[in-house]
Amino acid sequence: MSAKPTPHPRSAFRVFRSIPTRWADNDLYGHVNNVVYYSWFDTAVNALLIERGALDIHQGETVGFxxxxxxxxxxxxxxxxTVEAGLKVAHAGRSSVRYEIGLFAQGAGTAAAQGHFVHVYVDRATRKPVRLPPALQAVVNELRA
Structure with a gap:
């Protein structure tokens, strides 16, 4: 059995993105619903990749699943x-990347939540795994922990 997870400090992450919460994010218990956290993970990873030219969601030959x-x-x-999403790459293979994300209350020193996404990059048309394209590999190298 693995050890109980503990929140990581800000220093564990390479880049940050601010994400404002919305009224609709809260649930009946008065806090953000758990499904929204996964949306923030997606936003943190994909927005960075798009901004850095490593992912073209409309016309690129490679997409991440x-x-x-x-x-x-x-x-x-x-x-x-306001949530601050910290991002790093914990592992990268030939066609896959494990992104780790920490979600922080604005200015907080430790994560309120943290987790990971594993993306496999595939050819848009064939849906077969492909080697990480050079632009994506460059971002991965920048984000390595």
């Missing part, structure tokens, strides 16, 4: 907080 995801929750987040 999520094949594994996981999240641990440590402290609640709620509207109207």
């Amino acid at each position: 999520v094949v594994e995801t996981q999240c641990n929750y440590f402290a609640p987040l709620a509207f109207p907080q």
